[in-house]
Amino acid sequence: MAIEALAGKVRAGGRLSADEALELYLAAPTHVLGRLAHDVRGRKHPDRSVTYIIDRNVNYTNVCVARCSFCAFYRPVGAKDGYVLGFDDVFRKIEETIELGGGQLLLQGGHNPDLPIEWYEDLFRAVKARYPAFKLHALSSPEVLHISRLSQVSVPEVIRRLVEAGLDSIPGGGAEILVDRVRKLLHCYSKASSDEWLDVMRHAHRAGLRTTATMMYGSVEIAAERIEHMMRLRDLQDETGGFTAFIAWSYQPDHTELRGVEATGIEYLRTLAIARLVLDNIDNLQASWVTQGGKVGQLSLSYGANDMGSVMIEENVVRAAGAAYCMDEVEIVRNIEDAGYLPRRRNMHYEILGGPVFRERDIPRLLELATARADGDTSIPVELIKYPPRSRAERDRRHAS
Numbered sequence: 001m002a003i004e005a006l007a008g009k010v011r012a013g014g015r016l017s018a019d020e021a022l023e024l025y026l027a028a029p030t031h032v033l034g035r036l037a038h039d040v041r042g043r044k045h046p047d048r049s050v051t052y053i054i055d056r057n058v059n060y061t062n063v064c065v066a067r068c069s070f071c072a073f074y075r076p077v078g079a080k081d082g083y084v085l086g087f088d089d090v091f092r093k094i095e096e097t098i099e100l101g102g103g104q105l106l107l108q109g110g111h112n113p114d115l116p117i118e119w120y121e122d123l124f125r126a127v128k129a130r131y132p133a134f135k136l137h138a139l140s141s142p143e144v145l146h147i148s149r150l151s152q153v154s155v156p157e158v159i160r161r162l163v164e165a166g167l168d169s170i171p172g173g174g175a176e177i178l179v180d181r182v183r184k185l186l187h188c189y190s191k192a193s194s195d196e197w198l199d200v201m202r203h204a205h206r207a208g209l210r211t212t213a214t215m216m217y218g219s220v221e222i223a224a225e226r227i228e229h230m231m232r233l234r235d236l237q238d239e240t241g242g243f244t245a246f247i248a249w250s251y252q253p254d255h256t257e258l259r260g261v262e263a264t265g266i267e268y269l270r271t272l273a274i275a276r277l278v279l280d281n282i283d284n285l286q287a288s289w290v291t292q293g294g295k296v297g298q299l300s301l302s303y304g305a306n307d308m309g310s311v312m313i314e315e316n317v318v319r320a321a322g323a324a325y326c327m328d329e330v331e332i333v334r335n336i337e338d339a340g341y342l343p344r345r346r347n348m349h350y351e352i353l354g355g356p357v358f359r360e361r362d363i364p365r366l367l368e369l370a371t372a373r374a375d376g377d378t379s380i381p382v383e384l385i386k387y388p389p390r391s392r393a394e395r396d397r398r399h400a401s
């Protein structure tokens with residue numbers, strides 16, 4: 001079909017097939033894609049609001065047995081600079097988040113063989129006992145799968161136990177590209193195949209949890225595989241309705257085993273725009289300014305995005321691979337308003353909580369990102385001793401101490 005005919009189909013509210021989406025993605029001029037995506041965004045969000053959330057990205061451990069080739073964050077088991085955060089570290093990060101007006105942690109980490117399901121349950125219960133209203137948006141699909149395999153508990157049972165302990169929602173990380181050919185090339189097929197990633201989300205949605213969905217593009221996949229990824233998300237959303245938002249970000253190559261080059265800003269905007277056209281059943285698209293920077297993040301609002309994601313208090317994963325953009329609430333709001341929109345603070349369910357916190361009370365400015373823990377800190381959390389070691393390295397370490 002000609003581009004103009006496809007554009008007409010989108011304008012009339014028609015649903016794109018995979019072939020049609022690919023044709024638009026590859027051949028439509030960028031301004032046409034952007035205009036179509038902007039119109040769809042306008043139909044879904046007719047007011048001039050752009051939302052954002054204040055939460056904190058906390059990586060509880062960098063020790064990981066998955067060893068994905070695109071990841072610069074993980075450390076192998078036994079590495080000197082491997083860490084697990086103590087519960088007190090997590091409490092301190094929560095208190096700093098609350099001081100900034102936040103109410104949620106985005107808690108993700110490596111696949112650490114020495115953390116059984118009980119460690120997560122104890123952490124979640126301890127957080128909820130101290131901060132009952134604070135939300136835990138935690139553990140991507142592959143982490144849930146890792147806990148299931150490690151503790152020999154089924155995925156639905158892992159989800160049930162973690163929800164009982166305090167899990168509120170699940171972030172959409174670890175999806176990369178939901179095509180097994182690509183996952184095998186990226187060494188992430190064994191952490192979760194495409195079906196397994198989707199199946200964890202399916203179980204989470206059935207259990208009443210809401211989750212997000214992501215896509216990391218620009219590594220080894222071809223354009224048709226990006227579209228296939230979106231189609232698989234669209235199918236699951238038709239089935240469950242459990243995704244609140246979609247976030248696409250570009251592969252960050254620095255310090256990774258895979259290396260390569262990063263996709264350009266135009267490729268990001270085109271990918272965001274086609275996602276807005278394909279994912280007609282997911283209401284919210286986030287601008288990934290964390291990988292694209294504030295300026296492209298701001299432009300995203302004209303290419304289908306209606307949300308600026310999170311104020312960035314701490315970031316370890318993308319920074320390890322070379323990107324360290326930092327925006328606090330003042331800066332996010334400045335970017336939203338300068339683009340002609342109304343900034344609205346939200347929670348994970350996209351319920352509006354109010355306007356900017358910094359206009360209601362004094363909060364500290366955040367001009368650089370916090371880290372998981374201070375450089376040179378090699379302390380071992382006291383509570384780890386409660387859980388039997390599983391890896392040889394951890395057994396040896398305990399024996400030596």
Ligand code: SF4
Binds near residue numbers: 071188
């Ligand atoms: S992306 Fe996640 S699962 Fe893969 S190596 Fe990095 S920390 Fe581990």
